[in-house]
Amino acid sequence: LLSACGGVEVRDGGGDGASKDASGPLKLAVVPKAVGADYWNTVKAGAECAAQRAGDVTVQWDGVTAETDVEGQVNLIQNFVTKKVDGIVYAATDSSALAPATDQALAAKIPVAMIDSGTSPQPSSVPLFATDNRASATEAAKLLAKELGPGNHDVALVEFQPGSQTNTERVDGFKAGLAQFPNLKLVGQQPSKSDVNEARRVTENILTANPNLKGIFAANEPSVLGAAQAIQAAGKSGKVVIIGWDAAPDEVAGLRSGQISALVVQNPFKMGYFGVDKMVKHLRDKAPLASADTGVTFVTKENIDTAEIKAVLEPSCANPPVQ
């Protein structure tokens, strides 16, 4: 406890999350970074699948409307703590900002599991089920280099929300990857604000300014869709390599039609599934919570029809991509 000024203390969770006895029905809060994207809906599907399989578990799915609403998410977690749900599974919009919220939950003896993005510091009792954004983005840069082949090429980056942590990780990772390829020159970097129209607009303008553009890395679903549309509208389909992120239906369609060269696909279903599944086991069987990498897949036209990729792209509770 902190006692800087006399009588004033920082509210704080001290104890470890030794969970209460919970053999009956369980109520879990599952909180994405933001509602409203295909990616998070897949997380939701995974969570609900695990809940259904475990039986007698209800998932309360709620989130803020924009990933930038960090304070809103803090409030939301607090409100779930107040509500005394049995466990909280969530993706932190900001690693540092949400750390106190996690502490509060633990102090109230509510166990927490993180999905997609953890907090820093991350208490030892809180697991993280996620992929490594940075490493995957570096891999995306390598894919782009491979697609473009030797020779000097202009490339551009369509990011989504400057200042949000995921965005920073992907941008940093991509740039780190690019650094390994001196023949690739980053000539444009603009944000889509996670809006397809905006992504299309900035891509159009980047294309105008850089007629020789050869490759684009678009860092999330709306960015990819907008970039692909801009390139198609400019009549440059196939001439500009797009490496995308996520796997919304139209992205997959674009991959099939050759507009998009490769997609970095995480396994959001697995994140949601693991989050709920491990949490339930922890609550009912006192199983310890341990982090796990949910893995990332690079989907191209070649491997798109393999069973393994299919399971990731079209996850269903009948055939969950969770091994």
Next chain:
Amino acid sequence: MSTAEASAGTQRGDIADWLRERVSHAVSEFTAATALVVLFVALTFASPYFLTADNLFNIGAQTAVIAIIATAQTMVIITKGIDLSVGSVAALAGVLGAMTVRDLGFSLLAATAVAIGVGALAGLLNGLLVTAARIPPFIATLGTMSVGRGLVFIITGAVGVYGLPRSFQLLGNGEILGIPFAVVITVLVAVGVAFLLSQTRFGQYTYAMGSNLEAARRSGIRVGRHLTGVYVLAGVLVGLGGMIAASRVNSGQPNYGISLELDVIAAAVIGGASLFGGQGRIVGTIIGAFLIALVRNGAVLLDISIHYQQVIVGLIIWAAVYFDQYRRRRLESRG
């Protein structure tokens, strides 16, 4: 005879009056237009890619939706109102339009009709809230904004409406004689509304209500009906804009148009509309919309990062309005 005396109803006086009216209007749009031209010339020199048919058409198509919705906003602003719900309503219209095609298999035309209908209904709701329930426009449309966005998410389950046929793109990406279809629609809308506002009784009432609602009421104008009419017409345009936006990205986006209201209000105010009602013209609004679009386009062409872009947009907004105010003051006090 002194100039201060009334030069009653002669033919010559009429034409002179008309000319003066034109000139004084032109002046009020002068600064925004000047800023537009200056920026245009500067960009032409600064970037070899700026003054190309492709880029100009791109700018036109990119600005079409903003311009159409800013036109709607201008009508509302003239009545001393404000419409914060444009973004939500455009998203709702686009999403429902897209679902009409995807789920019911209807044509693009039917989808556009649905989108326009959704906009009209939202406008009717806004209008009734303002006139019948007497809720101030800011709050009425803030509520519609919130409710509308919630509905979009509930209807779509927070997933974009994808899997549309290519024909769906016609409205946003089609061309007619090499000119983007969206641009043609924008021009038609702008000219139509400008005509409506300046030449018809409906327009006269719109300005009158914004200038002095009580005077309008006492003059026997059915202000409830007319004000509602303005909101409905604005809603129609917002629905159309939302449909074009959806068509441009070939999908219904539940997240479309967040904070769109600020852009379109800025366009209207840069173009000379007053938030205190009674003033505003479509030409000015269109100029304002293009001014903002040009700044954004130029920033990307010159590879200015989004961060500096925001600073520059802010500075230009200040500058455009400052010089406009300055000019008007000078004009009023010095002649």
Next chain:
Amino acid sequence: MSTAEASAGTQRGDIADWLRERVSHAVSEFTAATALVVLFVALTFASPYFLTADNLFNIGAQTAVIAIIATAQTMVIITKGIDLSVGSVAALAGVLGAMTVRDLGFSLLAATAVAIGVGALAGLLNGLLVTAARIPPFIATLGTMSVGRGLVFIITGAVGVYGLPRSFQLLGNGEILGIPFAVVITVLVAVGVAFLLSQTRFGQYTYAMGSNLEAARRSGIRVGRHLTGVYVLAGVLVGLGGMIAASRVNSGQPNYGISLELDVIAAAVIGGASLFGGQGRIVGTIIGAFLIALVRNGAVLLDISIHYQQVIVGLIIWAAVYFDQYRRRRLESRG
């Protein structure tokens, strides 16, 4: 003697006047307060978790920043202005406050001073743009909003300010005698500003300028100076709010406060402020802020998804203002 005749300056008349003034003010806040109480009681019955010390403290702490910034907004709205830049300025203040601690190793107190200073500077800029450059408040603060956000990103390189000592959380997460520190600050701010507005010359001028700027000017009020003062004071509060927000999340968030302006304006208007100036009181604004916060809190406790939440927030905003307007009309026309 008839009641319509002036009951001049007697002691009794004075007290009666004072009472009537109190009552008529109370009535104007009555509806929002009623809505608040109704919601409170409903939630108490609907959720066993609602009426707990923890939850109430949470709501208080969650609402603190909004309430402080809404207080600032109310002052500006009373002058017939509007401040769209609150979100950007709060982010800028929070980020610079956090950097003061992280990079310069200064204390939380120094950081708070920096944040308040940043807010004051932004307020000064807004004030000068409005008074000296005569740019309408909407546009002046829209520019500041854009420029401010750009600066936040440029300064931070679009990366949050992390790695702060735990002591940084004191302002946002600390408690004093079991009451959240942020709540204590909010109460002090609200009471202070309410007193300033209702009991001092500064407050009198604030209402006068919003009611009729020209009359204020002709009455010998230095409107430029006073209006700028209002914006500066508002900026100070926004800076303080931004600092508390940063402290709450233990980091400087460059994206903090996007669309915060809508929330705080809504709080002010629900509380009875008029965007056309001259009207508004802090009690009302605080009630408005808590009304919105309660809806959000209740929605989570009752397991209502964010989508339905948006719909409900919209409905409640409509309802609160509708009944307020209705009451006032009735009061005015029926007695």
Next chain:
Amino acid sequence: MGTTPTATADTADLPPAGEPPVLEARGIVKRFGHVEALRGADFTVHRGEVVALIGDNGAGKSTLIKTLSGVHPPDEGEILVGGRPVQFSTPVDARRAGVETVYQDLAVADDLSVAANLYLGREILRSGPLGRLGLLDKRAMRQGAAAALDELGVRIPRVTTPIAMLSGGQRQCVAVARAIIWATNVVILDEPTAALGVVQTGRVLDVVRRARDAGMSVVLVSHNMPQVLDIADRVEVLRLGRRAARLRADEVTTDDLVAAMTGSTSTDRDER
């Protein structure tokens, strides 16, 4: 003083006996919050007469007029047109009944031109199909406006000037001209000459006389007693929200009127 004037001094005969009054108000009550502006006010106008409505500041004259023109529906009491009770819930209703009003606060739209204000709510449309679409005939309105203002003898820079730029008297002229153009049955003028110059005042009074001669009824609110006695056929006095007296203009003096307004009618008539 201070006694409630229950019995009104009724010295005026109803001019065209038998015919019901063109416009009549009976027992009108109107409250604003705790202020009772009208407390059972009565008022009568007959065909072809000029009735002056006088009273002290705050007596309720403007409020009474607003109930007669549909701006403020009364809380109690009834309004009769040609003897039949009517409900004036909006100004449109009153206008339909041929009642045209110049308000004390003028009620003009500052941003609109002089011509647009004159024709507000009654725009001249183009002839033919364009007109049916609502297309304005701006030229006709400019000419009509210039002619109407000429008649009142006011100098106005141009009829396309926004009202905001006019002097106080010029604004008032526009408001008066507007009512005069459109009046068909009853014209109510609430202090129409307060801001007018000598010449313009004379012209307005001429117009009032001509309107009466054409069979219209005119209600004139004024604080100018010589003017009232000069132009009015009858005077009705309002005091503290009630009718305090009805007088024939040719039978009274300024002092009588003042006495009636201040409530010293019978007892202390020669106080001033």
Next chain:
Amino acid sequence: MGTTPTATADTADLPPAGEPPVLEARGIVKRFGHVEALRGADFTVHRGEVVALIGDNGAGKSTLIKTLSGVHPPDEGEILVGGRPVQFSTPVDARRAGVETVYQDLAVADDLSVAANLYLGREILRSGPLGRLGLLDKRAMRQGAAAALDELGVRIPRVTTPIAMLSGGQRQCVAVARAIIWATNVVILDEPTAALGVVQTGRVLDVVRRARDAGMSVVLVSHNMPQVLDIADRVEVLRLGRRAARLRADEVTTDDLVAAMTGSTSTDRDER
């Protein structure tokens, strides 16, 4: 008619010879866009005199007054106080020089109470340290306001009523009372009695006389010629933005004044 009045008919003597005028305007030009409201207007007030400023609607009276009170800085010309040229660029400057004004458009803050409006810009503060912090003494202001309005004989529901709820005449009384409370040197009244009742008008004229007797100077704009002749010592006539005549009130008739205003001074004096 239509000839520019180059030579003004100067029949008035400067009352206290030798002493410079309290307030003087020379060759004031003021343009609004293409309208030239003042075209070289002159105006003089001496200590302890009541000067009426008269003229047709739109002659430029209110504009002249606004330049004298710092609302509109003139485009050309100069203003002198006690013989020394001054720059009135804001109303604060004029007030400092002791010039207090009632504007034709009243310039009151509708949302503020009657008392707050009366004391606007000159609030009474609490005594002691609280006052130095800007704390208002609301009670003192309420009492002062009630007393001031009592003096003008106007009935007002309560001094805490917002101005927006007052009748036209009540509003004007507040504006007049405000100027009268504060005047020290020159009071300018732009049509102060236009909306006032008979009693209130009488009271205002009494106050004007008392102010003059106390050595103040009063400038009165009015369209009421009998009133002008009754109260004014001197009359200055404005026509088309220029001074057309200076007259001694006791040497002229209403007809003379009207002739001067309409520009028929010498040639067609007996036209009306």
